[in-house]
Structures are given as structure tokens and as C-alpha cells.
Amino acid sequence: MMSHRKNLKWMSLGSIVIATVIVAALNLLLANNYRRIDLTRDQIYTISPELQNIISGLKDKATLTFYASQKLPPQYVSAERFVEDNLRELAEKSDGKIIVKLEKIGTDADDESRLAKFGINRLPVGIIERDQQSITNIYFHIRVQYGPRFHVINMPDESGFEYQLAHAITKVTAKTRPRIVFVQNDPRFDFLDTIGSLLGQMGLKDIYEVISLKVEEDYPLVIPARTELLVLGKPIDFRVQELFEIDQYLMSGGQVLVFAQPTDFQNPLLMFEQDHKDWRYNFYEVLDGYGLRIRPELVEDYGSALPIPVGGEGNQAARLPSPILPIIHADRFTSETAILRDTARLLLPMAAPMEFLPVSKAPEFYAEYLMHTTEQTALQVAPEFNLGLSPDSEPPADAELASHPVAAILAGPMRSFFAGKPQPDALKIESTRSEYQVLQRQAEGFVFERRDVAEPGARVTVIGSGMMYSGTMLGNLRRLDPYLYGEQASFLANILESTTVGSDLLSIRRKQITTPVFREDLTDSQRSFARFANTFGVALLIAIGGIGRFFWRKGHLKSLRRRYVK
């Protein structure tokens, strides 16, 4: 009898062990044959058709190797699975054009020296060990190899993973990079340095050929051949020949982006110490000719009670008194234009309002305001700015609070500023740099043919703030609010991508997790009701139901007892 019981016991335990082994084996088998269904609205965890499109254009196979340390800190464990899953999915959808390799890197010195040849080195990350913060060095890189060219993605992250991949693939496979020319003709301004470092940080210099041109007395503006986008940062007076150069570049179907500045000062706190020049530089007259007027006022935002530090020395850091800086929120973006995608708010220091002028009735002519300030903005007329405001300032009694357009776009058959006017004499080139540019342009067979009406593709985008990308402003912005800084950077990248690399990369970059936010018009009582209803309301109903059920059952049992128990 004892023996039979023992047998049953061992059989029972044995069956549990066998079932566990079978279940584990099945799971192991399925680990390599799995399917992922992305239920998110924007398919944010699925390789997009745009990336597949980029890959389908590859002539040869690209190899993506993911290097991860054997021992990853906790915060990278789920990221590792995410990267591996996405790379496998990419390989599956690539029609054999992408080969994915996964490599776990331990402490082998050979591995380290092999990877160092590709510029792949351990990167420091913070961990908490025995209640102490410490640093550990890990491998978490993807190498994208295409023929002899390669690009390394350091620390791929979930939110921008697909863009990082697309960017890397575009970089290693591109034959020519779109050329963007940044022009600065105000010697006091740091536009070029800031833009340069920002593009570098964002990795955009890998995709674009960026040319910076500082226009000075001895170096007149010569727009290089194959320029896809001409960016004018806070333009002041140009020589008439330079205006003609810009105008004819646009008329030949070029694209111009202007960061306009309404006032002629660098540090607004010092404005009263500087001679106040009439700010209407001649380039703004050219814009008038195209149909957009930058107005001479300054937009002052009483809705943004945020003091912004703007530099200074030591503990004498000056703070730009608010309200002065319009912070434009997404609900004031009036256009679905690609350049505003993923941008929830923007800071436009010293913003200028603008208005369209009735210059063209051509049906193809396109003019649209891109963003408006909040309703809480007033205009101050130069040179009577009153900057002695504090965060709790009230608008002046006579100030008319209203929303103002601060960015606009013009496209289509614009009329040349020089139409009907004689062509300016050619500028005498004296500098070797400009001479070299002219020669290079001639060598590339590129000549402007004089046109009075713009060719298709011509586009002028004007942002009413030249300080938007000044070093002081961005530096302080990054310290003050990294999120807002990120938005400014996204905005710049959007402009560049929408005008140059086409829609694929832009679509991929905008594919990210957008956090829905609550309506601003929610009242306190609505919020309180939601809180109460969800925390106690349903619970209360269940409790009442339970009590009702209890009494009903009590009565029911009583009646049964009355009926059957005598």
C-alpha cells in the first residue's frame, strides 16, 4: 500500500517536472518564432514604410551589428530587447537587403581592440550600486556598414530609434549630401557658430553639406552652386549686388529661410546704451516685394510669465524680464506644415509681427502664416520699448491684447524684386575666397539666368526672430529648460529636412510618442468629479450592490425557511 502511494507521489511530481520542461521548451521554441502586433495608433513600434522605402533603394546589402555588453545596467535591459526586436523586424522586412548581427561583448581585450577600430568604445553610464551612484562603462552601439562606409549609433534609444537608423543608413548610402548655406552678414551676431554646433549635436552635419558664409566688407556673398536651402540669420543691409544674388537664387526655384530680427540690438537689456538704428534693413524691402512685411514692433507676451536668464557675468547674471518672450504653443501653430511637426512650443525671443501685402493674385501663389502668438500679446513700437517689466507685470492700460502672426511662408510664382529694374553692375570681387567661390560655381556650370518670376519650387520661410538661434539664447535655454531647447532643435531640423531630404526622413522623425494632454478649459469641478467618480463612485456602487444583495439574500432565505421549515 505504502509503495503504491509512493509511486503515485513520484508520478505526480514527475508529471509536474515534465509539464514544466515541455512548457519551457515550447517557450524557447517560440522565442525565435514570434510575431509582434503594434496596437498603437501611429504604429510607433513598427518599422515604417518610409524606412522600408529608404532600404528598398539600397543597391547592396547593409549590415547592422548590435554590440551590447554582456552585463547591462538595469535601465538598458528593456532597451536591449527593444533594439533586438526592431532590428530583427527590419531584417525581415528588408527583402534581404539588411543583415542583422547581434554581438554580446564581454571583457575580452581582443573584442575591445577590434571594436575600437570602428571608433566603438565603452560609454559611461550611471548606475546605483549599494545605494551609491557610480559609473560603469558599457557597449551599446549599432554599426551600420555599407560597403567600406560605416556609421556608428551610440546608445540607440527607444524614442528616436527608427530615425537614428534611417539617419545612419542615409548617411552611409548617400552619394551627395544636400547643400545648405548659412549666411550671416551682421558681424556682431553669433548665428553661424550656434547653428553649426547645434547641427553637429543633432548629427545633421552627416546628412547635409553645411556651408557657412560670413559676409563681410571684403567678402561679398556668392551663393554656391547646388544650394538647396539658403538660410539668412538676422540679415542686415546687403550690397545691392548681393540682394540681386539672393533674389535670383530664389527666382531660379531656390528656397530661402530667414530668421528676421525686428530690432537692432544683441542684448535687450543693453539696448538703451546703444545707438538705436532704424532697423529696416534693405533685405526687408525685398521681402516686401515678395508680399511679406516684417513690422517694426516688438511682440510682448503677457501670457508667458517666465523670467529667462540671458547671460551676464558671475553672479550678476542678467534676467530678461518677462513678459517679453513669446512662447508659442502648439495650439497657436496655424499650419500643418511639416516644419511644425513634433513641436509643441517654441520660444521666439524678440519676436517681430508680420503681415502679407497684396502683391500677387496668381492662383499658384501661396502665402500662409505658420504661427501666431497667444491672445495675451501686445505690440510695442520701437524705439519706445519699455523693458522694465517683471514677471507679474500687467500690460499697459492702452495695450491692445491680441494674437499676432510671427512666422510665415510664401511660395510659388513670386515676382522678382528687381523686375523692371536694371540689373546691378557685377560686384568687383577682391577677396580670394569669393573669387574661389565664383570660379567653383563657374566650374560646376552654374549660372543664374535673370528671371522676373520665380520658378516652381521657390519658397521663402520667415521666422520673426533672429535671436531664436543665438548662442546666448540657446545656451540659457538649455540650462533653463532642456525640453524647450529640444523643441527649438526639432524645429530647426524640421525646416532643414522638409526643404532638403524629402519626406521619408521627416516622416520617420516625427514618428514618436506624443503624450496627449488635458484640455485647458477643464474646470476644478470637472476634475474633482472625475477624481471622486473614479476613486469612490464605482466603488460605492459596488458596495451598495453588495449590501443590497446581502439584504435580498437574507429576505430570500427567510422566505424559504418560512415555506419549508415548520
Place this chain on the structure above:
Amino acid sequence: MNATYQIFAKELRGFLNSPAIYIFLTVFLVLSGAVMFYLRNIFAEGAATMAPYFGAAPAVLLIFVPAVAMRLWAEENKIGTLELLMTLPIRDWEAVTGKYLASAVVVVAAIVLTLPMPLFIASFAKEATPVDAGAWISGYAGLIFTGLAYLAISEAISAMTRNQIVAYIIGATACFVLTWVSQPSLLYYMPDFLASIMGWLGIAAHSQNFSRGIFDTRDFFYFLSLIFLMLFITVRVVESRRWR
């Protein structure tokens, strides 16, 4: 199958007639709401999302589910009705499945009763930034799978003991351990081999994808496997009374 249904119906009636279940449900709903609106205060945070709830709900289920399951077998054991049940022409697996399904209805109903929360949030969200319903559905699916896994574990524990309180404490502890064993901060200190096993074993690692909006067949089969294995163990434990 008919026997399974009979057990299912009897157990469900038992739940409906038990005042304790209404108390557990009430506590579960209050805790769920409190997580969203008081502990995290999503209105102050400004994001119209269910992420805080999906993050904290496994902990709330950890309190609720073992309470639902504790009486399944421990009570029968204690008052001696298990012997009676064993004499009926019902197979062990039918009894185990019937009881599991009845308590699963309670767990799923509890989760479904929190649905006003996403409805409120969706109606309060800005039109320009609509909520991601797909991700929420996936998050709720993840919660249901987590709840059902907890239930299977707790039922197995309940079958092993005669005392409901003991069943509750051990059940909740087992669920807790199985959930947090895959926490990356824990895995970091484990040897590689053990870390890879524990990383796969933990419930939290498999519910994470659901709350992000991804339905992954590996996670789905993990939950199915866990539930099957726990019910299998329960059947063996119940069966052991015949030869003990």
C-alpha cells in the same frame, strides 16, 4: 465539460453571495482610482495617459487577486466539503478549471469596472492630442493576463493549505516574487546564467510590452504557459488527497 460548467456556476454564485468579495472589489476600485488621481495626480502632471495606472495596477492586483483565490480550495479544505466534492463524479481538472473560470470572471470584472477611468481621461484630453486607444486596449489586455496569472498561482497555493489567511499571504508573496524577480535592478547583481532565466521568468518583463501597446506572441504564450502550469500543479495537488 458539463461538470466544469456546474462547478463554475456554483462558484460564481458563491462569489455573488459572499459579502467579502464586494469588500475586495470596493478596495480594489478605491486603490485603482487613488493610484491615478491621488498618488500620481494625473491632472497636475498634465498628461492624459493611462501609463501611471498600467504601471501601478500589478501591485493593486497583487493585493486583490490572492484575496479572491484564497477561498477557492482552502475553505473547502477547512470545512470539509472537499471530501464531498471528491466523491462526486467530477474529474479533478474539471473542478480546478471550473473554480478558476469563476474567479477569473471576478478578476476580469474588477478590471473592467475601472473602465470609466480611461473614458474620463479620453473625454478630458485635448482634441489636438487624442489618446491612444490601441495602446490602452493592449494595456488592459496585459492587466487581464497579469490578473489571470496571479489567479492561477494563488489557486495553486490555496489548494496546498487549509487556512485562507495563510493561502492569501503565501499567494501574494509568490505573485510578488514572480513579478519582481525580473526587475533589471535585481538581475544586475545575479550571475549571467541566472539573470537570463529570471529575466524570462518574471511577470513584469512580459507585461511591459502590453502596457506600451505591443502584443507580442512570446508574452502571450508566456502567460498561457504560466496559467496552464499553475492549473496543472493545482490538479496534481488536489489529486494528491486521494493518495496522501
